[in-house]
Structures are given as structure tokens and as C-alpha cells.
Amino acid sequence: MLTDDEKKRHFKQLQAKNYRASLRLEGIHLEPEESVSHDGGLLEVEQINKLKGQYAR
Numbered sequence: 001m002l003t004d005d006e007k008k009r010h011f012k013q014l015q016a017k018n019y020r021a022s023l024r025l026e027g028i029h030l031e032p033e034e035s036v037s038h039d040g041g042l043l044e045v046e047q048i049n050k051l052k053g054q055y056a057r
Contacts, residue, residue: 026047026051028044028047028051029044
């Protein structure tokens with residue numbers, strides 16, 4: 001059985017993994033060799049900011 005700290009650590013790892021996967025679905029790749037997107041040549045930081053603007057309420 002997992003301790004509370006192990007559960008929290010596992011949840012944080014899963015949360016980070018899911019966040020990176022959702023960015024990949026949007027066309028943003030955080031790996032160093034893929035830092036420049038094929039989508040107009042924007043860096044991942046610029047793409048994230050652009051997406052935040054699109055999804056902001």
C-alpha cells in the first residue's frame with residue numbers, strides 16, 4: 001500500500017505527464033530537439049501564450 005506522500009508524488013507525476021500530453025495534442029513539443037514547431041516556427045512558450053489567450057474566459 002502507498003503512503004500519503006507516495007500517492008501525492010504519483011499524482012503530481014501523472015498530472016505533469018497529462019499536461020505535457022495535452023500540449024503535444026495542441027502541437028507544442030517540449031523536447032529540446034522539437035522546441036520549434038512546424039506551425040509557423042513559434043517557440044513553445046509563444047504557443048502556450050497563444051493557447052492561453054484562446055482558452056481564456
